[in-house]
Amino acid sequence: MNLTGNWSYPTTIKFGAGRIAELPEACRQAGISNPLLVTDKGLSGLPITAAALDILDAAGLGRALFAEVDPNPNEKNLDAGIAAYQAGAHDGVIAFGGGSGLDLGKMVAFMAGQTRPVWDFEDVGDWWTRANADAIAPIVAVPTTAGTGSEVGRASVITNSETHVKKIIFHPKVLPSVVIADPELTVGMPGFITAGTGLDAFAHCVEAFSSPHYHPMSQGIALEGMRLVKDYLPRAYADGTDLEARANMMSAAAMGATAFQKGLGAIHALSHPIGAIYNTHHGTTNAVCMPAVLEFNAPAIEARFDMAAAYLGISGGFAGFCAFVQQMNDRLNIPRGLRELGVDDTKLDRLTELALADPSCGGNPIPLTAENTRQLLLNCL
Numbered sequence: 001m002n003l004t005g006n007w008s009y010p011t012t013i014k015f016g017a018g019r020i021a022e023l024p025e026a027c028r029q030a031g032i033s034n035p036l037l038v039t040d041k042g043l044s045g046l047p048i049t050a051a052a053l054d055i056l057d058a059a060g061l062g063r064a065l066f067a068e069v070d071p072n073p074n075e076k077n078l079d080a081g082i083a084a085y086q087a088g089a090h091d092g093v094i095a096f097g098g099g100s101g102l103d104l105g106k107m108v109a110f111m112a113g114q115t116r117p118v119w120d121f122e123d124v125g126d127w128w129t130r131a132n133a134d135a136i137a138p139i140v141a142v143p144t145t146a147g148t149g150s151e152v153g154r155a156s157v158i159t160n161s162e163t164h165v166k167k168i169i170f171h172p173k174v175l176p177s178v179v180i181a182d183p184e185l186t187v188g189m190p191g192f193i194t195a196g197t198g199l200d201a202f203a204h205c206v207e208a209f210s211s212p213h214y215h216p217m218s219q220g221i222a223l224e225g226m227r228l229v230k231d232y233l234p235r236a237y238a239d240g241t242d243l244e245a246r247a248n249m250m251s252a253a254a255m256g257a258t259a260f261q262k263g264l265g266a267i268h269a270l271s272h273p274i275g276a277i278y279n280t281h282h283g284t285t286n287a288v289c290m291p292a293v294l295e296f297n298a299p300a301i302e303a304r305f306d307m308a309a310a311y312l313g314i315s316g317g318f319a320g321f322c323a324f325v326q327q328m329n330d331r332l333n334i335p336r337g338l339r340e341l342g343v344d345d346t347k348l349d350r351l352t353e354l355a356l357a358d359p360s361c362g363g364n365p366i367p368l369t370a371e372n373t374r375q376l377l378l379n380c381l
Contacts, residue, residue, distance in 0.1 A: 003183070003247040010152050010258050015181040015251070017243060020052060020142065023094070023180060024059035030138040030177040032092030035061055036085050038105035039096040040069040048144060048185050052096060064088050066108070069097075072275055072282075073104040074161040075118055081108040085137075092138040095176065098197060099148035099282065102141055103156035106174050109137040110156075123155055123170035123359050131171050141176035144185045146236075146249035147197025147283050149204065149257025151179045159276050166272040168359055181254065183246040191237055192284075195332035198233040198249055200283030202226060203267050203290060204256030209308060210301045211263030211363040218262035225255035227312055230328070237332055263363025266293045266355075270377060273354035280341045287334045288341065292379040294322050296372070300365035338381045351377055 004016030012029070014022055027035050035056065043049050044067030053063040066084040069077050085093070085108050095105025111118055113135025120130055141151035150156065155170040189197070205225035208218050228248045235245035270293070271285040294301075298318065306317035314320045335341060352374045355361070361368050368376075 001244070003244065011175050011179060012177065013152070013179040013181055013254070017182060017184045017247070019180050020182045020185060021055060023052060023055050023140070023142070024061055026140045026178040026180055027061055027092065027094070030092060030140050032138050032140065033061070034089065034091050035094045035140070036064045036066055036088060036090040036108070037094040037096050038066045038069065038081060038108055039101040040071070040098070041067055043067070043097045043101060043144060046188070048188065049096065052142065064090065069100050069104045071100055072159045072166070072279060073100050074159045076161055077104055078107050078111060078118060078158060082112050085112045090137075092140070094140045094142060095151070096142045096144065098143070098145035099150050099157070102143060102148065102150035103158065105141070106139055106150070106176070107156045107158060107169060109139045110169070110171060110174050112137055118158060118169055119160070119167060121169050121171060123168040128171045133171070133173055136171065136173045139174070139176040141179045142185070143179070143181060143250065143253065145189060145193065145197040146186055146246065146253040147200035149201060149253040149255070151176060151181070152254045153257045157272070164276045165354060166276045181250050183243055183250045186246045186250060187241055187243070189240060191240070192333070194237050194240065195233070195334065196281045196283035196287065197253070198229060198236065198283070199287035199329070199332065199334065201249070201253040201256040202229040202233070203283070203286035204260045204264070205229065205252070206290065207265040207267055207363065208256070208259035208262045209304065210265055210297055210365050212300070212365045213263045213363060215262035218259040221255050222259035222262070223308060223311060225252045225259060226308065228252035228255070230312055230324070234328070234331060264360035265364035266296065266361070266368060266376060268360035269355045269358040269364065269368065270351070270380065272358050272360065273351050274338065274343055276354070277347060277351065278341065278343050280343070284334060285338070285341065287329055288336070288338055289380045291322065291326050291329070292376060294325065296376055296379070297365050343381065345378070345381060348374055348377055
């Protein structure tokens with residue numbers, strides 16, 4: 001099968017192995033002549049980043065790089081990125097990497113021309129209308145993991161370094177103009193990152209499919225996204241050079257992020273504060289929380305997952321689906337409880353408070369309260 005395509009949904013996507021070579025053309029298409037490539041500290045010294053910079057340099061687009069990005073990017077990283085963007089008189093951003101590099105790169109492009117603090121644009125009501133839309137720089141996104149799907153998202157997650165609260169910053173124009181989805185860039189991912197990011201994509205699909213909101217297009221995308229993860233994540237984990245598996249996981253990641261326009265839920269409401277306070281890997285945290293959240297939501301989602309299980313080729317309906325989720329976690333060496341990630345029960349009240357304040361709460365099919373959220377956290381421990 002030829003896993004190459006040019007897609008215009010939800011934005012312009014150049015999908016296929018080797019398409020990083022088209023990065024200069026993507027910049028021109030987006031109207032960028034002096035790009036700043038934003039990535040994270042871990043990626044900055046790797047061959048895939050050097051190769052991308054070489055491609056830009058050879059095309060006369062320079063090799064400007066900003067890589068002071070933490071695993072859970074915060075406003076200090078953002079301020080430093082904006083300073084680098086302005087000092088270099090750049091006219092656009094290449095957001096390069098996993099969730100942290102993509103999220104921060106998008107925010108540098110968004111905030112470089114704004115006069116208000118980033119927290120004024122949190123995903124609350126119509127706060128996004130406060131932004132000067134004309135001052136948002138163009139973005140080209142290049143994912144190097146297959147998980148967050150931030151390359152097709154209209155928001156970024158930024159951690160407040162003082163309060164340790166993750167905030168979702170939203171604006172429609174934060175959606176990158178062009179995406180280069182080259183599965184060859186994910187081949188070097190270590191197994192635990194392959195597992196964690198892949199299960200992040202799975203969590204996006206599961207929560208979108210569980211959400212009570214009406215969005216049939218997202219529902220269909222979430223269902224097929226779950227199938228791709230089920231069929232291809234174990235293969236990508238077992239053999240990182242399996243390009244067919246890597247390509248299908250890259251598709252699943254973009255599908256999950258497109259689907260969760262329908263909503264997220266308790267998995268993300270719990271994992272956002274846990275990640276902010278304990279600095280855990282986001283996708284792995286989602287995976288650890290998923291079995292307990294599925295059980296918690298069972299009365300509201302059992303019937304629809306009976307149908308999903310049949311499509312996915314899983315016997316036993318909803319119960320079979322839950323058993324499959326735990327088996328997949330075990331197969332990918334995901335811990336069975338949050339304690340193994342360093343989380344303890346000393347901050348349960350704070351985690352409960354932050355979970356209930358997280359925007360993801362609104363998409364959970366069973367309303368979250370202080371009592372049931374605290375119990376859910378205990379179940380996840």
